[in-house]
Amino acid sequence: MTETENTYHQAPDEILGAPRGCPVHQDWNPLGDDYLADPYPIAAQLRDDHPVFYAEEVGYVVVTRMEDVEEVFTNPDIYASSNVQDPLYPLDERATDVLAAPDFNPTAVMSNRAEPDHARIRVYTRKGFSKRRLRTLEDYMRERANALLDAMLDTGASNGNRAEYVKALAFPLPAEIVFRFIGFPQNDDEMIKQWCVERKAFSWGRPTPEEQIRIAEHMLTYWRYCREFTADRRDNRSDDFASELLDAHDADNNELSYIEVESIIYGLSFAGHDPVTNLLCNTLLCLLPRRDQWQALVDDPSLIPNAVEETLRFESSQIAWRRVTTQDTTLGGIDLPAGTRLFLNFASANRQPDRFDDPNTFNIHRPDASRHISFGKGIHYCLGANLAKMEAVIALELLTQRVPSLRLADVDENTYFPNITFRGPDALWVEWD
Numbered sequence: 001m002t003e004t005e006n007t008y009h010q011a012p013d014e015i016l017g018a019p020r021g022c023p024v025h026q027d028w029n030p031l032g033d034d035y036l037a038d039p040y041p042i043a044a045q046l047r048d049d050h051p052v053f054y055a056e057e058v059g060y061v062v063v064t065r066m067e068d069v070e071e072v073f074t075n076p077d078i079y080a081s082s083n084v085q086d087p088l089y090p091l092d093e094r095a096t097d098v099l100a101a102p103d104f105n106p107t108a109v110m111s112n113r114a115e116p117d118h119a120r121i122r123v124y125t126r127k128g129f130s131k132r133r134l135r136t137l138e139d140y141m142r143e144r145a146n147a148l149l150d151a152m153l154d155t156g157a158s159n160g161n162r163a164e165y166v167k168a169l170a171f172p173l174p175a176e177i178v179f180r181f182i183g184f185p186q187n188d189d190e191m192i193k194q195w196c197v198e199r200k201a202f203s204w205g206r207p208t209p210e211e212q213i214r215i216a217e218h219m220l221t222y223w224r225y226c227r228e229f230t231a232d233r234r235d236n237r238s239d240d241f242a243s244e245l246l247d248a249h250d251a252d253n254n255e256l257s258y259i260e261v262e263s264i265i266y267g268l269s270f271a272g273h274d275p276v277t278n279l280l281c282n283t284l285l286c287l288l289p290r291r292d293q294w295q296a297l298v299d300d301p302s303l304i305p306n307a308v309e310e311t312l313r314f315e316s317s318q319i320a321w322r323r324v325t326t327q328d329t330t331l332g333g334i335d336l337p338a339g340t341r342l343f344l345n346f347a348s349a350n351r352q353p354d355r356f357d358d359p360n361t362f363n364i365h366r367p368d369a370s371r372h373i374s375f376g377k378g379i380h381y382c383l384g385a386n387l388a389k390m391e392a393v394i395a396l397e398l399l400t401q402r403v404p405s406l407r408l409a410d411v412d413e414n415t416y417f418p419n420i421t422f423r424g425p426d427a428l429w430v431e432w433d
C-alpha cells in the first residue's frame with residue numbers, strides 16, 4: 001500500500017496556458033448564463049469549430065468528441081483523475097483554514113485515487129454494490145418512493161394539485177437510499193442532508209468566500225460524523241456497506257486501511273445522491289412535454305429502462321468531468337504537455353451526429369441510447385450506475401402508474417445551479433388532474 005493521498009488539492013494559482021498549436025476560445029465559460037440555461041447547441045458548435053480547444057476563462061483544454069473522451073478515460077496512465085474533486089478556482093484562505101483542522105484527513109479512495117491503490121480499494125467498493133445488496137435495497141426504495149409520493153399528492157391536493165418535485169421526492173429519495181446503503185441511522189437523515197447540500201459548489205462551481213467557509217464547515221462536521229459512525233459500526237456490525245468494508249479491513253488491514261473505510265463512507269454520500277436527484281428531474285423534463293412518449297411508458301412500463309438511458313444521453317445529470325495529463329501526449333491532433341488540465345465535455349459527445357442518429361431528438365426507443373458516456377468508462381466507471389438507474393426506473397414506474405396525468409408547470413422558470421459538471425433544475429414544479 002502506498003502513502004495516502006489527500007482528497008482535495010488546492011486549485012493551482014498559476015495554470016498552464018494554451019498548449020502550443022491549440023485553438024483558443026477566449027469567451028466561452030461553462031458557468032456562463034447562456035451555457036447553464038441550454039448547453040447543448042453551444043457545446044455542439046464548439047465541437048464543430050474545434051474538437052479540442054483551450055478555454056481561457058477556466059484554464060482547461062476542452063475535449064468535445066466521444067472518441068477523444070473515450071481515449072482519455074481508457075488511458076489512466078497518461079490521463080490521471082487526481083483533479084476530479086479539486087475546486088475549480090483557488091479557495092479563500094479562511095475556507096482552507098477550516099479544512100486545515102488536524103482531524104480533517106479524508107484520503108482519496110475512489111474517483112481521484114491513482115493506481116495501483118485505486119484497483120486495490122475498488123475490489124471492496126465493487127463488492128458493496130453487488131446485485132444482492134441492490135436487491136435488498138429495492139423494497140426499501142419502492143416503499144420510500146411510494147411514501148414520498150403519497151405525501152406529495154396529499155400536500156399538493158391543497159395547492160391546486162401542484163407540487164415541487166425536487167423537494168417532495170427527487171432530493172429526499174436518493175439521499176435516503178444512499179444513507180441506508182451505507183448504514184446511517186434513519187434518525188440522522190435530515191441532519192446529514194443539510195451537510196451534503198451545496199457540495200457541488202465547492203468543487204465544481206464558483207462559491208463566494210462566505211459560501212466556501214460554510215461548505216467547508218459542513219464538510220468538517222460531516223467528516224467527524226462519518227468517523228464517529230464508523231467507530232460505532234466497528235463494535236455493532238449490521239447488514240450494510242459500512243459493515244462489509246469493516247469486515248474487509250479486519251480481514252486484512254493492508255488491503256483496506258481504517259482511514260480508507262472512513263473515507264469511502266464520507267465520499268459516497270455526495271457521489272451517491274446529487275446526480276440521482278438530477279436524473280429523476282431530467283427524466284420528467286424530457287418525458288412530460290413529449291406526451292406521446294410519456295403515454296407509451298404509461299401503457300408499457302417495460303419501456304422505462306431505455307427511457308432512463310435516453311435521458312442519460314440526451315439530458316445527462318453529469319455533463320462534464322476532468323482529468324490531467326501525467327506526461328506529454330497528443331490528443332485529437334493537439335500536442336499536450338504534462339500537467340494539462342482537461343475538461344471532458346459529455347454534452348457534446350453524447351449528442352455527436354456520427355455516434356447517434358438524429359442526436360438532438362429525444363427518443364425512448366433509441367436502440368443504442370445506453371452508449372452514452374455519462375457514467376464514464378474504464379477503471380473509474382461509475383460504481384453507482386445500476387443503483388442510480390434502478391432509482392430512476394422505480395420513480396418512473398410509480399409516477400406513470402399512479403399519476404399518469406402528471407405534467408410540468410412553470411417550466412420557463414427553471415434555473416440551474418452554476419457549476420461545470422452536474423445538471424438538473426434547482427426546482428421542478430409539476431401538476432396533475
Ligand code: HEM
Pocket residue numbers: 073081084110111112122178268271272273275276279317318321374375376377378379380381382383384385387388
Ligand atoms: C445519474 C447518476 C450518476 C452519474 C451520472 C454518475 C456519474 C459518474 C461519473 C462520470 C463518474 C466518473 C467516471 C470516471 O472518472 O471515469 C462516476 C464515478 C463514481 N460514481 Fe457515479 N454517477 C451517478 C450516480 C452514482 C451513485 C448513485 C453512486 C453511489 C451510490 C455513485 C458512485 C460513484 C463512485 C464511487 C465513483 C468512483 C468510481 C471509481 O473511481 O472507481 N455514482 N460517476
